[in-house]
Amino acid sequence: MRISVKGRYSLAAMTILAQKHQSGEQLTVLSISKKLGISKIYLEQVFSLLKRGQLVTSVKGSQGGYLLTRLPQEITIFEILASVEQSLFEKTEATITEKAEPLELAMQTAVFEPLDEAVKLSLSRLTLQDLVTEAEKNQLSQSYMYFL
Numbered sequence: 001m002r003i004s005v006k007g008r009y010s011l012a013a014m015t016i017l018a019q020k021h022q023s024g025e026q027l028t029v030l031s032i033s034k035k036l037g038i039s040k041i042y043l044e045q046v047f048s049l050l051k052r053g054q055l056v057t058s059v060k061g062s063q064g065g066y067l068l069t070r071l072p073q074e075i076t077i078f079e080i081l082a083s084v085e086q087s088l089f090e091k092t093e094a095t096i097t098e099k100a101e102p103l104e105l106a107m108q109t110a111v112f113e114p115l116d117e118a119v120k121l122s123l124s125r126l127t128l129q130d131l132v133t134e135a136e137k138n139q140l141s142q143s144y145m146y147f148l
Contacts, residue, residue, distance in 0.1 A: 002088075003085065003088075006042075006045070006046055006049075007080075007084055007088075009038060009042065009046050010046050010049070010050060010080050010084040011080055011131065012036050013032050013036065013043060013047070014050070014055065014068070014075070015128065015131050015132055015135055016032050016035060016036070017032075017056065017068050018068060018072035018075075018131070021067070024067075026063070026066060026067055027065045027066055028065045029043050029047055029066070032066075047066060050080070050084065051066075053079070053080075053082070053084070054069055055070075055075060055080060056068060056069060057069050068128075071129075072127065072129040072132055073129035074127070075128040076123065076124050076125070076126065076127055077127070077130075077131065081123065
């Protein structure tokens with residue numbers, strides 16, 4: 001499994017949208033790119049893929065922006081990554097020559113396929129709300145001041 005920069009940006013952007021979801025606030029790509037410190041143009045590509053994956057919707061106009069299509073607890077991390085990654089689970093290339101094809105098949109079925117399935121299951125259990133909760137917990141831990 002390989003997660004690209006596009007996948008990482010999509011998780012970050014979706015987390016920001018999820019934090020504003022309850023208020024119904026629409027966020028522009030520009031505001032999200034400033035908050036994350038990343039390229040607006042690159043983030044527009046990410047949102048195009050998220051929209052195609054039916055995870056966000058756009059509202060046109062001067063007060064427009066993006067909104068989640070569902071509640072944060074209903075969107076899985078797997079869905080987000082699968083919508084923006086070209087090939088989330090690339091087929092493992094053969095490692096052994098054709099002379100040892102049974103061994104190659106054994107590695108595929110005993111190691112690589114179960115590993116991919118375990119990662120997919122794990123990402124499917126983790127929701128966008130879990131990511132929001134973790135981000136907020138980390139934000140709180142950084143806001144404490146210690147005096148000696």
